[in-house]
Every structure is written in C-alpha cells, then in structure tokens.
Amino acid sequence: MNFANKIAAGAGAAGLALFAALPVWAQEAATAAAAPAAEAAPPAPFVPTAEMVDKGDVAWMLVASALVLLMSVPALALFYGGLVRAKNMLSVLMQVLTIVCVAALVWFSWGYSMAFTSTGTPFPSLFGGLDKAFLAGVDPTTLAATFSNGVYLPEYVFVIFQMTFACITPALIVGAFAERVKFTPLIIFTVLWLTFAYFPIAHMVWYWAGPDFLHAAPTDMGLLWGWGALDFAGGTVVHINAGIAGLVGCLVIGPRLGYNTEPMPPHNLVMTMIGASLLWIGWFGFNAGSGLEANAFGALAFINTFVATAAAGAAWAIIEQIVHKKPSLLGAVSGVVAGLVAITPAAGFAHPGTAIILGAVASLVCFFFVTTVKKKLKYDDSLDVFGIHAVGGIVGAIGTGFVANPAWGGQGWIDYTAPVAKAGEFDLAGQVMTQIWAVGTTVVWTGIVSAVLFLALKYTIGLRPSKDVEQEGLDLAEHGERAYNM
Amino acid sequence: MNFANKIAAGAGAAGLALFAALPVWAQEAATAAAAPAAEAAPPAPFVPTAEMVDKGDVAWMLVASALVLLMSVPALALFYGGLVRAKNMLSVLMQVLTIVCVAALVWFSWGYSMAFTSTGTPFPSLFGGLDKAFLAGVDPTTLAATFSNGVYLPEYVFVIFQMTFACITPALIVGAFAERVKFTPLIIFTVLWLTFAYFPIAHMVWYWAGPDFLHAAPTDMGLLWGWGALDFAGGTVVHINAGIAGLVGCLVIGPRLGYNTEPMPPHNLVMTMIGASLLWIGWFGFNAGSGLEANAFGALAFINTFVATAAAGAAWAIIEQIVHKKPSLLGAVSGVVAGLVAITPAAGFAHPGTAIILGAVASLVCFFFVTTVKKKLKYDDSLDVFGIHAVGGIVGAIGTGFVANPAWGGQGWIDYTAPVAKAGEFDLAGQVMTQIWAVGTTVVWTGIVSAVLFLALKYTIGLRPSKDVEQEGLDLAEHGERAYNM
Amino acid sequence: MNFANKIAAGAGAAGLALFAALPVWAQEAATAAAAPAAEAAPPAPFVPTAEMVDKGDVAWMLVASALVLLMSVPALALFYGGLVRAKNMLSVLMQVLTIVCVAALVWFSWGYSMAFTSTGTPFPSLFGGLDKAFLAGVDPTTLAATFSNGVYLPEYVFVIFQMTFACITPALIVGAFAERVKFTPLIIFTVLWLTFAYFPIAHMVWYWAGPDFLHAAPTDMGLLWGWGALDFAGGTVVHINAGIAGLVGCLVIGPRLGYNTEPMPPHNLVMTMIGASLLWIGWFGFNAGSGLEANAFGALAFINTFVATAAAGAAWAIIEQIVHKKPSLLGAVSGVVAGLVAITPAAGFAHPGTAIILGAVASLVCFFFVTTVKKKLKYDDSLDVFGIHAVGGIVGAIGTGFVANPAWGGQGWIDYTAPVAKAGEFDLAGQVMTQIWAVGTTVVWTGIVSAVLFLALKYTIGLRPSKDVEQEGLDLAEHGERAYNM
Amino acid sequence: MKLILAIIKPFKLDEVREALTGLGIAGMTVTEVKGFGRQKGQTEIYRGAEYATNMVPKVKIELVCDDSLAPRVVETLQQSAGTGSIGDGKIFVLDVGQAVRIRTGETGEAAL
Amino acid sequence: MKLILAIIKPFKLDEVREALTGLGIAGMTVTEVKGFGRQKGQTEIYRGAEYATNMVPKVKIELVCDDSLAPRVVETLQQSAGTGSIGDGKIFVLDVGQAVRIRTGETGEAAL
C-alpha cells in the first residue's frame, strides 16, 4: 500500500509535491517488461490476467489480513481493557468488538468504494464515489494492483486487507474517552467518522491507479499520494487520524469523575500485556502485509517492525529506570506500542538500523507526552490514544522522510510515471517537508471532522452517561453484565 | 473442501441427488486442460506429479491448519471456560485439551483412513476402511487432490488440515453438559463418537475421488456428496453433528444441580471474549482453508466469514437492545459465533451481500432458541451448543442452498463428471431440498449414535459425578487443582 | 534449518563425526540438477538469483517467524506467569518481554554475524566474526540458502526467522529462578549469555555453507554440524541450552524463601493454559518453519509436532491418573510442552508413528524428573526449566538418532558433499552416538558459560533481591506495579 | 442489637438468604473467606508439589438485628445452612452497641 | 475501645479515608464485600438467563479506636460516606476488650 510517487503533472510539476517512494520492484518489473505486452501497453490498454496472480502473495495477504483483525479483537480490546477499572472492562471490550463489526459492514457497503475508486465523485483526489458500493462489480475474477508492474492480487484479497484497517482505526479512538461514553452515540460516531474522516484520508494517502496504469492516467490518484507523501502502512491514515480524533473526543466529553483525585490504576495488567503482545504479532501483518507481496520488501517491513519495536520497548524501560528508578511492565508495553506506531509509515523504507533509532526516539517522545505534557495540560486521555498514537504517528511520519533516505540505507521512492516503475531521485529536505504537510493536512481534516461530529452528538443525543452510571461502571449500567463473577 | 457434484449415475440419474457445487476453477482447469496429458488421461490413468504442487497453497494450508487448532486451544476452551462458574473452569479447559490430544491420535490411527479412503469397506459410500490406518502409505511424496484439475497438495498437508477438524468437533460437544460430567467417560465417548459419528459423516459429506479421477470412477464418493449436498467447510459435519450430540448428551445427563434456582452467571467474560475473538481469527483458516488453495475462492470464503460474522454480532446486539434495552458483550460474542457457524457451509458459495443476510438471520434465530426455546423446554444446554451450533448450523446448511444461487451472486456448483470440471446448472428448489435431506441425514445419524453411546456409558461406568463433587466443583474433585489462587 | 551432513574431510574422514541428515530434497534437487548451470557450478562459482526465490516459501517463513515470536510474547510469558504467585506475575511478564526486546537488538547488532558467518573469526567452526554486524551487507537483494539446491530465501527472511529463536531461548531460562531474581542483572546476563553460549552453539549446530556451496567449501560449517549431529529445529541449541543454563542459575541463586515449607500454588492456571496452547500453535512455525520451505517436509515436521505433542499431553494425564488418581490440567499442559520440546530436534526426521512414541516417552521421563528427581535433589527449579526443557530436549536429541532411521520410517540424512544433495547411508548406532556427543558438548559448553556468568554477577552486582523484596513480591518492589487491582 | 456472624458453605448462600428474608431480615453483608477447621481441604498436587490445603472456601455472613430477633435468626441460619456434613460452619453472636444508617443518620434499631 | 464496622459504597472509600485521617485515625482495615439490603442489584441477563443480583458490591471498614473518639468517628463516617441515596450503608459499633500491636506487644489504646 501507499508508496508515494513522482508525478509530472503536465509539463512543469509545481509545489513541493514532487517526491515519492519505494525503489526496487524494478527488478521484478524488469522481468514483466520483457514481455512485449507490457511494452505495447501504453497505446493498447493494459489488461491484467489471472496468471499475474502468485499464490504465495495470496497466501501471505490472507494471513496478513487475519493478523490485522487479531490486532483489533482481541488484542486492542485487551490492551485497552486491562487499563480501565474492573467495572468498565466489558464496556471497552464491547465497544471494540461492535466497532469492528459495524466498520466491516460499512466498508462493504460504501467504504471500499469511497476509498479505492476515483469515479462518480466530484473530487476524485479527495474521495471516491459509490460505483463499487456493496462491492458491485467485485467478484473472484477481478484483480487489484500491487506496487509491481504485472503483479496482481484477486480484488477480494485487497478488499479484505483494507477492511481490517477500517476496522481497527475507529476502535483505536475509544481509548481516549474510555470509562465515560455512551454506547449508542459511539457507534453512530463510528459510522459517520469512517465516512467523513477515514475513507477520505485513506483515499488521499493510498489511492492511485496502479503501476501499469498510472503513466496512462497520471492524475488518477489521491491528493497526498500525489504530493509524494510516504506512508507505508498507515501512520497518517490510521494512527494520526485516530489519535487526533481521540484527543478531540476526550476534550469534548471531559475528564472522568474523580480524575486526578481518585486513584484509577489499571485493573488487570496481564490483559494489557497479552494485548500488547498480540498487537506486536498482528502488526507484522499490518506492516509487512502493506507491501502487498510476499517478497524481500515485505521482509524488510517485517524486520523493521521487529527491531524498531524492540528498541522502543527497551527505551521506555530505560527512561523509567532513570526517572522513576523502576522499569515497569506498563512502561515497556507502552514503548512497544509507541514503537509499532512510529515504524508503521516507515516500515518499508527504513534500514533496520535507522528503524531502531526511530523506534527509540518515538518511545522517548511519547514518554514525555504521556507523563509530562498530559499532566501539565490536564486533559483526560484515559488510555493515551493521543499521547501514543497521534504523537508516535507524527514522529514516525516525519521520521519517514529521514529514514527513507537512500544515503542512510533507506529505500527512497519509486517513480511510477514511467511505464515500468524505477527508482526516483531523493531530496531529503523536500521529502521531510512533504511529510510535514501530509501530517498537517491529516490533523486538520480529522480534527475538524471529529470536532463537528462529537459536538453534534453531544448536543443532540448526548455522549456521556449520567454520574450514577459512571460511578457504578458502564458494564452493569450500559450492558447489564459484570466481567468477573469469581 | 467438500463441494458437491453432479453425478450421472449411469444413464438416468435418479432422486433428488442431482446437484452440485463450486463454479469457477474452470479457469484454472482450462489451463490444465491445455496440456495434452490431461486430455489423454481418460484412457491412461492420470498420475499427479510433484510439479502440480504450488508452494503458495502449501504455505496457506499449513497456516490454515494452525489457525484451526487455535480454534480449539485456546479459543474454544476459553470461550466455554469463561461461561462456567470458577469452580469448574479447569475442568472445561482440561476436557477440551484432552479431547484435542486424543482426537489427533485417533485421527492418525484410523480416522483419516475411515474418512478419506473408500477401499477395504463394505459400504464405501458411508465410511472408508483401514488401508491407510496409522497413515500407512502416506509419506512426503504422496499427494492429495484439491478441487481444481491438476492442482495437488502434499498428502500430509491434507491429513493435517482435516485432523484439526476432527479435533475441534468433539470438543464443541462438551459445552452442552459442562459442569457435570465425569472426565474418563467423556474421553471414552470421544473416541467412540469420532469413530461412529464423525468419521462416517465426514466421509459421506466430503469424500470423493478428486477432479482428475471422478469421471473415471463416477461412484467413488460419499453418500451426501453424491446427492449434491453443499457443505463448504463443515456445517453438517462439524456444527450440526456436534450440536445434536450435545443436545442428546445434556438430555441424557440431566440439568445441573440448582439449574433455574441458583444464579450461575459466567465467571469471567473476558476469557469468553478472548475465546470468541480467536475463534473468529481461526475460523478464517477453517473456512478459507477449506477451498484447499490460496486463490480468489479462498478469498471469497474469507470475506464471507468476515462480513457474515460482523452482521451476526451486530444483529444480536441490536435485538438485545430492543428486547432487553441493553446490548451485552455476551450477546455480541454469541452472535459472532452464530454467524461463524452459519456461514461455514456457505462460505465459498455466497456473495458477501447474501452472506451478511445469512449471518444476521442465523443470529436472530439462535437468539430465539437460546433465550426462548431453551427456557420453554427446560433442557440445560449449559453453554448453548445446541442453540448455537446445531441451530446456526441448520440455518446455514439450508441457507447455503439459497445463497449459492448464481442469480443472487452465488457461485453455483461444479460439475466434476466431465474430465475438466465445469459449472453446473443451478436448480434452487432442488438444491434447498438436497440441503434439507443432508441436514436430516446428519441429525438422524448423529442423534442415534450419540444416544446409544451416552446411554451405554450412563448405565455402565456412569457419566455424572456425585452431588458432592458437583457442588464442590469439578476442578478440585476431578482434577485436584483450582484455577485461581490469587 | 540444521540438518547434519556427511563430510569427506580430505581422504580419511576421522572420528565419529561422519554422519548426517535429511533425505529427500533429492527430488527437487534433481530438477535443479537438470539445469546445466548447476552441473557446471563447481568450476565457475555458483551465483543464486532472485528467480530462485519462491513467494510461497517467503509467505510461509514470514508467518513462521511471527508464530515463533508469539511463542515468547505472550505464550511463554503467560505459561510461566500463571505458575508463579500473584505478587510476582508482572515480574515474569516483564522479564520475558524485555529479554525479547534486548535479544532482538543484540541479534541485529552482532548475533546474526556471530551465528551465521564463518569469516573474520579465529575459530570458524565455533563462532563467526563481525563481518555482518549491524546487518552490514544485508539488503533486500541478498539471499540465504535453504536445504535444497537452487532454492533461496531473501536474506532478511532468514535473519528474521533466526532472530525469533535468539529471542525465545534466553527467555526460557528465567523460569528456573522465577520469583527471586533482580531485573537488571538478569538483562546483563541475557546479553552475555547470548554472546558466549547461544551464538556459538547456534553456529556449531546450524551453520554451513549451503547445498550449492558445500562441495566447493567442504569445511565451511559449524563443529557439530560437521560431526553429523541432527537437530532439526533446536533441541540442543534452544532447549538443552536454556534448560542447563536454568539449572545452573537456580543452583547459584538458591531456592525461594519458604520453598518446601510454604505452599506456592500457581496463581492462575488459566494463563498457563493459554500460554501452553499458544506455545503449541507457535511451535508449528518453530518446527515446520525450520525446513525453510513450504513443502512436504515442512508438512512432515508439522504433523510430527502435532501428534507427538498430543501423545505427550495424553501420556502425562494418564500417568497422573495412575499415580495420583486425578489427571490435572497442569499435568496435561506440562506434557504438551515436554512433547513439543522432545519433537523439536526430530520434527523433520521422524515418521508420525515414531513421533508419537518419542513424545510419550519424553513426557513420562519429564514427569519422573519433575515429580521425583527434583524432590529428591531439592533444587528449586521454580517452573521446571531443567525438568522439562533440558530433560525433554535430551530425550528428543538422542531419540532423533533413532527416529531418523529410514528402516523405521524416518527420513535419514542427506549427503550435501555432492554438488546435488542425495540421501546418505544411515548408521543407527553411529548416529545415536553422534547425538549423545552433541548433547554432551552442548551441556558442557552452556554449563560452563552459564556458571561463570551467574557467579560473576552474583559476586559483583548481585543476583538476588533482599528478603523483604522477595516477600513483598517482585512486582511492587522491582517494577512498582501490581498485576491485579480488581 | 446483636451482630450475627456466620460462616457457611458457599453454595448454601442463596438458600440462607431466602430463609432470612422470610424472617423479615432486610439486610446483611457477605464476604468470601477461607475456613480452617475440622473439614480439611483437598490435597492438591501441582507438578508433584503437594499442597494439603487446609483452607476451604467459605462465605461469611454478617448481619445485625435487634435482640429479640436474634434467636430466630440463629435458628433459621442453622437450619438453612446445614447439610449435616462436616464443614457446615459456625454462628457467633456478638453485642452491638450502636447502629447508624449512613443515608439518614437514623440510629439504633431504626437503622437496620 | 470500640470496633467501628462500616459498610459503605466502594467509590466513597477514598473520601472516607481522608476524612478519618483528618480526625487523627492512624489505621483501619478494608474488605471487599457484597451487600444485601434495600438497595437492589441490577438485573443481569446472560444469554436469556436473568439474574436479579440482590448483591451489590460494597466495602467494609473495620476500625478500632478509643471510646472517646468513637462518636466523632461515627459522625465523620456518616458524613463522608453519605450520598443521600439508597444503599449508602451502615455503621455498627462494638466493644473491644483488648488490643495488641503485634510488632511491639503494646496493648490497649497504645496499640492503635
């Protein structure tokens, strides 16, 4: 998914939007190019065929999809659930599970079409139309492009993989206002937020015509993709997007009763640890799957996801040892998640060595936000969705501009405007600026959409349960159950 | 696995058994057909070779097998375990784990041979003989057929994948009489039930000669397969089979002490949620693996398993919101499991749109059985094995007849009687009737076998522990441990 | 990974080191051999190309790597954590997680180079140099050999897969002295032990030039590999290695306060059961991944990992039924782990039938060590790292010599000294002697290294927390948290 | 007023509560406890380590009632909690000096 | 000396503890309990099986103080634990014959 590209927009390509991503499918592409079909393609339209599908890719992408779903249920649910008080445990599990179910149905209904088509819409660079709503036109014979010329996936595979991303992103948000939100408004928010924030941003960052088609349709792409913003596996689309929405949500909803006066220690850190571990495992599907092929670049994304995370987990434990004299498990798993978030946009671009640095830096920055900034600014981001996902995502997204630098072992970017993709020339300062612009665009877009939605819900059906309900716990009051009857 | 097929039994094919399954491997088959070998095959016997194995298929099937084992341990064990009282937690975990171990050994010893051979037996359409007992004749060079002409798997892969199904099916049963069964008789039951119920039904539904061999041996198939019954991944073989056995078991054993007078709330819904989530993840292996290849049809089964489940989870939450004013987590996960059960037989046949309808309908029907019918009829199916697996399985099995309809986006059935498989003509009413017959046959067969086995055990070594043991809890009394020493 | 091989060291190959492993890639090799390139290779140096990579293998190996990481976090952490008292739960989780993070960084930094190169070192048969430190020279275009001529993996894939082994092995050790070790010294120990015990032993057992290169460089291999010791997936490198280190550690540190006078029952067997189940699932990646290809030999390793474990789990339950009259869940999961350990070195060599015997025997021997020998000798191996990993590993390593016997359905060994690998002649007694020598070498090497390291730490910064800290529990005292705040 | 403190078998709790409600008792407080007495716990064996758990899970009921009701409470408790087998538990009666209902500040028997 | 035994709502614990500390109370012991009284528990429905849980989670405080302090402790408890709604809980006062500090062996009021 989501490699940037250079676009010669007519003759003089203007602005900072001239950069782009991943280098080296050139090799494979070269093979494909040897086929006369590919060379003759520009005049006669290119038609991918079933032979361009490799079962190894299909096997890997199906597994990767299952891994990403694993990240939501049970991993994220447990990670979050363990951090709340026992009386709200089930509410968190239920919110995550229901969001996953609803997001899958919305994705099927109009999400895929809005994110990954560019027809039937007034603003094809912002979001797609409804031509593939309810998966119209998708069947076992249709194909989806990868990042290599002449390599395709069954379209269902691509729909599934992307569906798992649409499921986890809104689920990430709930951590910011856990323990104090009503269930039904939250589900309504999910549907609207997916429609007005997630699908457009996914479209802007990830949509493009594909390597065999782009040179014939050089403007058929999302806005940020066109700028050349690099986001390998969703640093902007998933983490900044969700992290900002969470911050807005916790500000609109307000802090928990007793926040900063009562102790609210995590009720079960074992669940949090299980969750973090399974997040790590699942994230291999998230990141290494985002290359869409079972090849050496997937392996690069995989090893970066491994070592950046290890560095981030260790870094948080070390800083705690220094500051508090005791390294805590919650600290280590917070570092693990911060590292995973930060490496997400960079996974396919970095060298393992720079990935380690990126992970460690992100971990320390998140530590600072979670322990110091939050305390200073007194917002109640219950489970640090902003402090870890938005902050870690921003560090990662901007850091991607650095670590992609081929001079430091990075993979640079690929120029897909040629019939056969080839490596582009890397401009460090320019790339970093593009990354910052992409981050800014995402923050503004999701910030506005989230604020409008949360405020609208707050002043209509209400977002927050009554004081009594909050004190009793959402499990009993909202769901009529308790988690433990030991 | 397990697509039905049309059999021209001699000249005039009689009865309702004339229908069959999956359409479109035709494409791949066409490629194979181009090879002169395939065309010359009818006279000279066809010999599959190692080149017909694709490593992508092997990779996917090994993963799918691991995913199905994950469904048993820990997923099913946790799903069930969380629902019992704390004093019986370990007994459930131990029952599931031991059944898995024993079933694997039985599968190796005589199960594979009984289910997937048709030689050395007086009734080759009901069960196989012992020619491959102890995996005699299976080695790394032997191959197993898929549903595509000219595509093979190492036989060990097929043995493994099917083994995981034999492991989970008897484990499903224990939920029906959890908290009140003796351990040793249960294990004896498992061995006998596998032998007399599971292996024959698996044989009847799934055994056939394979696409390259069937036209030369047009009667070499299981009874229900021959009828044209469609069961993609085991709606009849696994879920109805286990669900009915569970119902019979709970009737023979009788209700728990204090049933309907004492509260018996689930002791740890967090474990149940983890279990349900991992069941969902594992079920992708179960369903998408049942196509035996890493291709677009596997992906179709995967997406159906995804969206039908999402719809079913949401449907149960919504009906609870309507009926009880509170959507519960236990409700949502019950819906998730009901949806997974229902889509199992239909996973490779339905369009995602009809899969959603099937999932939602099954969820509502199961809700009705679990909350109303069970209360009325007063049987104590502790964890709703009948109410979810048998009922959901029946809805799914019959529903498969509808959703397979090509007119509604379904995949129809494949005619394997031709040397190269091709799509068959779909008869909606006839297919639904066939499905009903297949369900009925399964219900009767497993009902009788289960009743005989349970009654025989009840009146010999006994099935039920003493009152004291039941009151103290099976953990301490039967296993000498307690789950939690906090 | 890690098949032994026969080396014609000059003319008269001396000593007992003349045996070796896996048979039948011959088939695939034969295909490769048909290419003139392979035949011409000895004079002109063989150069593997990107076309020798199969995406099916890549898909499988990436998944296998994720599965092995799953074995550490959360599986091993939970398996161990459930067995300690609640007050030490987090300390175990934290130790395992931190060890994984640190080991990954060490592997990146110098581990891979020390284990899998033979240049830049004074003793190329004992350990490698630093030529690939910080993964210098590894990039998406470099390749790693498999066990088949002409079949390669992207080198990153091999680096990742092996990294997961380096992560879990030191984590296994902590179980032996759980509940009574200081955190920082443990992490220092991990770094040193990896460097001086794990990397050398991995090198000695698994390093070799590869099938296309060995005949041109017939001494380019690790010491034990050269002897012909068979260790499919790490019986010596992982389990004996860790098990002996654990024993040494628990002897140096001494028993827990209150050992044998206070009851110390497992605080949460549910976590232990989840851990054991996920270990089993992950172990498929560990064992079946060790063949490095998605083929029938991977499937053989998979099925052996399945049935040997099932037999071992059942065997422990049965012996408990006989001895204590009650089969316990802790017993069954202990058997499961013992079986997994024992089949590890034999997974790719045994027939499923002999695998079952090996699993059952190992389970009974471990039962004897854990329940009788430990009581007699009064060492406090808290979680039976020695009793299960070392003992089970030794049974498995020696048993491998038997079950590999082609006369009993085993796979024998492969002679890689020929340009195209071919089956070697099997000498049962000789092979068993080689296995014993390999075990002995491992025990001595790791025993000495571990003793030196533990004693050095004990008498410098100290290994053991104060009495007060131990009584209060490590969670609060060392990490400042408690696991449960219900 | 009297504080009646009863240790009973856990699975008897519902029966006991119903019996006491029948007497007109409006409230009580229940705690999970572990009992040590004539009834011995099971021997549990964890991987060969034997624990003779002398501790048996019990439920403790604390209930304050006025003096006149106390004898009937004790009697009802004894009947409803009894199974006739070892480990049925004990009832202890203590004097209570004062009772206050937090919500209203009522004291004495009105607080119960 | 008096043993003051109070059953309160769990989320009031911190407030109560602070109020009592303000009085100079140096120690107390807290237990999680389940209460049965006028306040009814929620009806929980698990897959159609209804449980009217009469049991509500409460916290029990046990606190021994000297006789003179007791009235103020009771008063403070009542004020800090009260919300004015049903289920606020009870305070009971019992006589204590003797107190011993285990660490030092001090007895009587010096032990508190």
Added chain:
Amino acid sequence: MKLILAIIKPFKLDEVREALTGLGIAGMTVTEVKGFGRQKGQTEIYRGAEYATNMVPKVKIELVCDDSLAPRVVETLQQSAGTGSIGDGKIFVLDVGQAVRIRTGETGEAAL
C-alpha cells in the same frame, strides 16, 4: 467466649496457623483485606500517573475461643506473626455471646 480478630502480614499466615494449631485451636476463618496504618504502601506509577497506595495487602484472622484460652492465643499470635518491622498488624479481642455449630446445633464452647 472471645472473638480474636488479628490483622497480619500475608506471608505469615502459614506460620501463624501452625502455631495456633499447636495450641489446640481447631478452627479459624481467614479473609484477604487491605490495611491502612503506619506502614505506607508503595508508590505505584502507571504511565506517569502516581498512585500512593496507602493500602497494603493484609490477612485478617477471625477466631473464636473460650475465655481461658484467649490470652495464650493472643500471645501465640503476637509471637508467630511478628517480624519486628512496621506493619506487623494488630490483635483485637471481643466478647462473643454465643456460638453455634451449624452441623449439630451444639452451642457454647462445644461448638468451637
């Protein structure tokens, strides 16, 4: 009869039980509680949020014995539960009006 109520450190429980058994005590009841006293809990830091947990895990023993045995029980308890460091706990003694064994209906000291 006396009710002896002791709050002790959890890891001392086994020692205490053995010492009391040595005295001939046939039964007691044990509860996990949280103590608040001179001994302060650890400061726990969860992602930067500090919780000074004043609550320390303790074990409460309740034990009824006849009046004559009470002093020796208290003494034994004090010795076996003591470590000499802060937080060792307290022993309180209360009067018990009556005791009943549920199983047999025996009352008074015969019930113990």
